[in-house]
Each structure stands twice: as C-alpha cells, then as structure tokens.
C-alpha cells in the first residue's frame with residue numbers, strides 16, 4: 027500500500043490544523059464541563075484522571091505514527107509525530123500541575139515524600155521527567171545540534187510509555203482492565219519495532235557472512251532505520 | 254465479657270432544632286433540584302420509597318432530633334447522593350446513583366447469627382419498631398483522601414446489638430452486604446471484590462456510642478446508592494468500614510474476614526482507623542479533600558473523634574494494627 031503525500035502546503039494548512047483541533051478537544055470538553063458544573067462532586071479528581079488518561083492515549087498515538095507510516099507506505103505521516111508528542115506532554119503537564127497545586131498545595135516536601143513512598147508516583151514521575159526532556163529537546167534546531175544523541179534520547183519514549191502504564195496499573199484500586207488494555211496496545215507497538223529490528227539484524231548478519239567487509243555499514247544502517 | 258463503655262461524648266446535644274446551616278443547605282438542594290436535570294432522575298434521589306412498607310418510618314426520620322453535630326459545613330444532598338463508592342452498583346463514583354433502582358429493598362430482612370442468645374431472621378420492621386431515630390452529623394473520611402460532612406438518621410448500633418444478647422464469647426461482630434449469586438447487582442457481575450462484601454468490628458468498637466446504624470440521611474429515607482435500607486456508620490474509620498445494605502450480622506469469637514483486607518492485606522487493615530500518621534501505600538493520609546473545597550485540608554486523628562475513641566486503642570501500636 028502506498029498513500030501519496032498531499033504535499034507540504036496541505037500538510038501544513040489542512041492536516042496539521044485538523045490534528046490540533048482534534049487533540050485540543052479533550053481540553054475543551056473538560057473546561058466546558060468544569061464551568062457548566064458537570065464534573066460532579068469532585069471535579070479535581072475527574073480532571074486529574076482525564077488529563078492522565080488523555081496523556082497516555084496521545085503517547086500511544088505518537089508511538090503508532092511510525093508503524094502506520096510503514097504499513098500504509100506513507101512516510102509523510104512522520105511529520106505529525108512531534109506535534110502529537112507535544113500534545114501528550116501538554117496533557118501530562120496539566121495532570122502533574124493540578125496534582126502539585128491542588129493536592130500538594132505546591133509543597134515540594136510532600137512531592138518528595140510521594141515520589142519515595144508511593145511507587146505509582148515514583149514511576150509516574152519517571153515518565154514525566156522523560157516526557158519533559160523529550161519536549162524541551164523537540165525544536166528542530168536542538169534536534170540538529172544533538173545529532174545521534176537526540177535519536178538515542180528520544181528512544182526513551184518507550185520507557186516513558188511503560189512507566190506510564192505501570193503508573194496507571196498501580197494507581198487502580200480494584201479493576202485493572204483499562205491499564206491492561208493500554209499495556210496491550212503498548213506491547214503491540216513495541217513488539218512491532220522489536221520484530222523489525224530483529225529481522226534486520228538477522229538479515230545483516232547473514233549478508234555480512236557473504237560479504238564480511240560491509241558488516242559494520244549494514245549493521246549501522248539497520249540500527250538507525252529501526253527507529 | 255465486660256464491654257468497655259466509653260462515656261457519651263461531650264458534643265452530644267439535646268438540640269432538636271435543625272442546624273441553620275443545614276437548613277439553608279436543604280433549601281439550596283430543593284432549589285437546585287428544581288433547577289433540575291443534573292442528568293440524574295429524581296427517582297434516584299427518592300428511591301422507590303423502598304421502606305414505605307415500614308410503617309411511619311419516613312415520618313420518624315423526618316422528625317428525628319439532632320443529637321450530635323460538627324462545627325463544619327454540611328455537604329449538599331446532591332454531593333452525598335451522586336458521589337459514592339458502592340461497588341455493588343458499579344465502580345465509578347457516578348455509577349451507584351445511575352444503578353440505584355437495581356437494588357431492591359422491599360421485604361428486607363437481616364439474619365442474626367453466631368454468639369448470641371437471640372439469633373434468627375429479623376425483618377426490617379422488627380428491627381426498627383422499638384428504636385428511636387435520631388439525627389447525627391458526622392465527618393465521613395474515605396481512604397481515597399476525600400471527605401464529607403453528612404447528616405445521618407438512625408440509631409446507635411449498640412441499641413440494636415444488645416437486643417440479640419451477645420454472649421461472653423462474642424468478641425467481634427461481622428456484617429455482610431446483600432449478594433444473590435443467581436441475581437447479582439450490576440457491579441457484582443465482575444469479581445472486583447470477593448462478594449459478598451464483608452466488614453467487621455471489635456465488640457467494644459461496635460458498642461461505642463459513636464457507632465451508628467443509619468436508615469436515612471438529610472431527614473429522608475436512605476437512598477439506595479448510599480446503602481439502603483440500613484448501613485453502618487463508623488465515623489472514626491475509613492469509609493469502607495461503614496458497610497452498606499446489610500443483610501447479615503454475626504457475633505464471632507475470632508476476628509472476621511473483611512473484604513478490602515482480603516483483596517489487599519498490606520493496604521487495608523482490619524482496624525482502618527483514620528490516622529494521618531499511618532500512610533496508606535497509595536494515598537498519603539495526612540491530608541484530605543473535603544468535597545466542595547479546592548485545596549486539601551489536614552486530616553484529624555481518628556477523624557476528629559479522638560476523645561471518644563482513643564481509649565479503645567490504648568497500648569496498641571497503630572502502625573502495626575492499621
């Protein structure tokens with residue numbers, strides 16, 4: 027399958043604005059329900075849960091971009107990845123800020139206690155730190171200057187995903203269906219890449235036996251392409 | 254066994270006049286109810302008048318004198334009846350009110366078993382007939398670190414238990430919530446907990462004057478989503494100890510099994526006294542969000558009932574017996 031690129035102008039002026047609109051929708055609905063007083067007796071709880079869940083959903087969406095681009099033969103999908111990733115951080119930043127402001131009253135001592143004592147906060151914080159690093163290194167200029175290091179750093183997004191799912195799993199009290207669904211999707215996305223990576227390795231090793239001189243070059247190209 | 258009796262709390266009042274703030278809240282509810290349609294049907298607020306069969310109960314509840322209150326703002330009827338943890342009616346906080354009509358409370362009876370002189374099946378009518386109904390305004394603190402102030406209508410648990418004449422072997426009392434394997438409630442179709450829901454108290458805790466059995470709130474018959482027709486209220490313990498929709502009371506010699514302890518013993522102990530110094534592994538218990546407030550407030554030792562209950566735990570390590 028091959029979906030042709032609609033061209034740079036259409037991507038910039040049509041596809042990206044639509045994507046912005048879609049990804050901001052959860053914020054719009056949360057804010058409007060909040061002001062209409064329709065978030066129930068404990069709106070802070072609803073907003074904490076919703077921003078956390080949307081952050082995780084959008085994180086998984088960002089991880090699905092590359093596999094989708096491969097499957098649909100549409101390399102231009104990759105141009106949406108940064109935008110999606112930044113929306114993920116936007117929701118997680120709200121999630122974290124609400125917690126810090128309304129649950130902890132901005133007391134960093136409480137935050138430290140929570141990070142140490144409560145393992146679901148420990149892993150959530152780990153995930154947050156990763157997403158923060160990825161967000162601040164997302165501008166094109168910084169990416170260029172960082173070179174290979176940037177690629178390495180941004181591979182941590184998988185760890186952020188795993189920690190995010192663990193955070194969800196460990197925060198639930200009785201029903202873990204949802205975290206397992208998200209965990210399953212994450213596993214599929216990671217598995218897709220793992221399989222591709224292994225296939226390339228096997229191929230590069232077998233071709234390198236035939237032509238030993240090019241082993242390094244093959245290996246290297248397989249590594250960098252697998253991201 | 255000699256029961257340890259704690260002197261009645263100094264806060265107990267003979268005040269029969271409705272607290273003015275409470276009155277205003279009621280007015281507010283009536284108004285907001287008329288402004289209407291919070292997406293919740295009125296029948297959920299006034300569940301099928303399930304206890305109508307118990308003659309004159311709603312009048313008795315409506316006329317019940319206040320005997321205890323706290324100097325804090327009472328939560329609205331709407332908050333209390335739309336934000337519930339009652340897993341039998343669904344896991345979400347808004348599920349119980351939506352599924353309220355699935356709980357059938359007509360011809361309710363309670364099985365009384367174990368170490369007592371008068372075991373048997375008691376209809377709700379039997380249970381309620383000789384008892385006076387009073388109103389008590391208590392703080393209610395959930396283990397999830399939120400809290401409310403709720404005006405309950407009911408009677409001291411001791412008044413009920415004494416009628417069954419517990420024997421000297423009765424060291425604990427165990428309770429069970431309704432569960433019919435053949436016809437489970439919506440939330441009981443999944444094994445979120447090991448049904449039926451079970452709770453228990455040590456005998457002295459059960460006989461403490463604060464321990465209350467509620468059949469109503471806000472001067473009305475108990476709404477289904479709050480545990481109709483009859484539920485426990487133990488104000489110095491986390492909310493899950495206050496078991497709802499009780500169908501069984503059993504006096505035992507051994508500490509009974511309790512549902513959340515069975516599900517996760519490290520997080521939920523048998524005692525589960527509100528204690529800001531003993532952290533839950535998931536929620537810091539130092540602070541709580543009072544429903545209706547933005548920021549969290551400090552949690553009080555024994556939920557503010559230290560004076561009335563602390564003596565029962567003298568010499569116990571509350572970190573070990575959490």
Ligand code: HEM
Nearest residue numbers: 075078079081082118122125150151153154190193194197
């Ligand atoms: C310092 C970082 C973080 C803190 C302090 C934090 C805090 C919280 C808190 C307090 C809850 C509610 C738990 C409860 O009510 O029992 C929660 C739930 C959640 N958080 Fe986080 N979180 C953090 C980072 C993250 C990250 C990075 C993600 C996703 C990638 C995330 C996703 C979620 C999800 C999915 C939920 C569950 C929502 C639900 O139950 O519907 N959180 N978090």
